[in-house]
Amino acid sequence: xxxxxxxxxxxxxxxxxxxxxxxxxxxxxxxxxxxxxxxxxxxxxxxxxxxxxxxxxxxxxxxxxxxxxxxxxxxxxxxxxxxxxxxxxxxxxxxxxxxxxxxxxxxxxxxxxxxxxxxxxxxxxxxxxxxxxxxxxxxxxxxxxxxxxxxxxxxxxxxxxxxxxxxxxxxxxxxxxxxxxxxxxxxxxxxxxxxxxxxxxxxxxxxxxxxxxxxxxxxxxxxxxxxxxxxxxxxxxxxxxxxxxxxxxxxxxxxxxxxxxxxxxxxxxxxxxxxxxxxxxxxxxxxxxxxxxxxxxxxxxxxxxxxxxxxxxxxxxxxxxxxxxxxxxxxxxxxxxxxxxxxxxxxxxxxxxxxxxxxxxxxxxxxxxxxxxxxxxxxxx
Numbered sequence: 001x002x003x004x005x006x007x008x009x010x011x012x013x014x015x016x017x018x019x020x021x022x023x024x025x026x027x028x029x030x031x032x033x034x035x036x037x038x039x040x041x042x043x044x045x046x047x048x049x050x051x052x053x054x055x056x057x058x059x060x061x062x063x064x065x066x067x068x069x070x071x072x073x074x075x076x077x078x079x080x081x082x083x084x085x086x087x088x089x090x091x092x093x094x095x096x097x098x099x100x101x102x103x104x105x106x107x108x109x110x111x112x113x114x115x116x117x118x119x120x121x122x123x124x125x126x127x128x129x130x131x132x133x134x135x136x137x138x139x140x141x142x143x144x145x146x147x148x149x150x151x152x153x154x155x156x157x158x159x160x161x162x163x164x165x166x167x168x169x170x171x172x173x174x175x176x177x178x179x180x181x182x183x184x185x186x187x188x189x190x191x192x193x194x195x196x197x198x199x200x201x202x203x204x205x206x207x208x209x210x211x212x213x214x215x216x217x218x219x220x221x222x223x224x225x226x227x228x229x230x231x232x233x234x235x236x237x238x239x240x241x242x243x244x245x246x247x248x249x250x251x252x253x254x255x256x257x258x259x260x261x262x263x264x265x266x267x268x269x270x271x272x273x274x275x276x277x278x279x280x281x282x283x284x285x286x287x288x289x290x291x292x293x294x295x296x297x298x299x300x301x302x303x304x305x306x307x308x309x310x311x312x313x314x315x316x317x318x319x320x321x322x323x324x325x326x327x328x329x330x331x332x333x334x335x336x337x338x339x340x341x342x343x344x345x346x347x348x349x350x351x352x353x354x355x356x357x358x359x360x361x362x363x364x365x366x367x368x369x370x371x372x373x374x375x376x377x378x379x380x381x
Contacts, residue, residue: 008035008077010106011085012099014092014118018200020051022119028052030116035082038069040089040098061086063098070105077111092120096140096171121199122169125230128206129167129194133232136167142180142231153187160235164359172229181215184233192234198227299358299366300373306348345371 011030016022031037032054038061039045049056061069076082086099093099106113126133137159143149159165172180177195184191193214195207203226207214211233218224306312345367353363 007080007111009083009112009114010073010077010103011083011114011116012093012103013085013087013116014120015045015048015087015090016200017090017119017121017124018198018204020048022200023052024116024118027116027118028054030083031056031085031087033083034085036073036076037085037087038073038099038102039087044089045087056085061098061102066098066101067105070102073102074105074109074111077106078109090119092118095120095122096138119200121171121196121228121230124199125169125194125196125232126167128196129232129234130208131167131192131194131232131234133167135165136169136232137165138169141171141173142176149183153184156233157187157235160359161354162360164353164361164363166234166236166359168233168235170231170233172231174225174227174229177229177231178215178219178224180231181211181218185211185215188233188235190235190237192237194232196230196232197224199230201227203227299352299356299363300370302352302356302358303345303348303363303367303370306351307345310347312344312348 011034013027013030014024015027031049035057037045037056037058039058040060040062042058042060045058049058059069073084077084086093086102088094088097088099091097094103103113122138126136137156139152139156143152156168159168170180174197181193181195188211191211192209193207193211195214195218197203197205197207203223205221205223207217209217349360349363349367352358353360
């Protein structure tokens with residue numbers, strides 16, 4: 001173990017969420033050596049310790065007493081000579097579980113706080129969902145009241161539409177999970193769901209697919225009302241990057257070439273001045289004459305295509321790239337493009353994000369890249 005031995009160390013210890021084999025050797029060693037273990041449920045945790053043959057002094061620390069318990073143990077930690085471990089009923093403490101008040105008290109007192117990583121229902125569900133989850137939101141248990149439920153779902157949908165955060169994770173009890181899916185469906189009818197039931201325990205099962213399909217499978221399962229649930233939802237669809245279209249190759253999009261510059265591996269143009277891109281009819285590597293492989297279309301290409309088809313201008317008004325840097329929504333409607341009633345880059349960002357299910361932050365970054373490339377080729381608006 002580590003820590004400043006002039007004072008004690010608070011260890012935040014993850015414990016199994018089901019399978020006892022998921023307890024790490026380091027966690028067992030730490031629980032054995034700490035002078036005190038703070039547990040959400042002392043009786044249940046005592047059984048867990050007994051299963052590993054661990055003896056430890058245990059005190060309760062739950063949502064009704066954690067602030068008081070935190071103040072009590074700070075003195076022992078500051079005096080040194082004793083380390084303290086913090087655990088909850090299952091999984092990693094402080095994530096939709098008690099413990100944050102104890103950790104905050106230790107931080108405020110300058111006491112070392114050390115995490116012992118381990119089981120987490122959130123991480124486990126995300127790892128098997130198959131959705132692109134470089135960013136996601138987590139909301140704990142789904143709210144009980146109508147006002148809070150509606151508010152949460154509106155925030156989730158806005159997070160997808162405005163901020164490009166498509167993946168949401170919640171916990172739900174077995175007796176309410178079907179009703180929760182029915183409630184969610186009108187807010188996100190195109191959503192895909194990965195519904196993990198009883199992770200690492202007896203009734204373990206994962207439902208995956210469109211929200212309606214998952215709901216049907218859940219209600220048809222006679223054991224569907226058993227075991228806790230972790231629900232991962234991709235609001236905009238399956239989130240599997242299915243934006244694959246016909247290869248642009250050397251054909252100019254909408255009749256305009258960008259000098260053969262390759263954007264994210266997809267050549268835009270190559271007809272006029274496209275020395276770096278293959279011309280029409282040229283052999284693709286490893287293919288017959290004129291053959292071309294389909295490949296994912298870069299977001300920049302989709303933005304350019306939209307601007308050309310809608311006779312838009314690449315800049316968001318007089319500010320050009322600087323104006324685009326104001327954010328995915330762009331500045332207020334003004335400037336040269338808007339004055340003439342022409343669509344601007346920010347309109348392309350909105351349209352491509354919506355129709356192609358691309359997160360707005362990704363479309364926004366692509367718009368900056370496209371403006372830069374067009375400026376380099378003297379094609380800026």
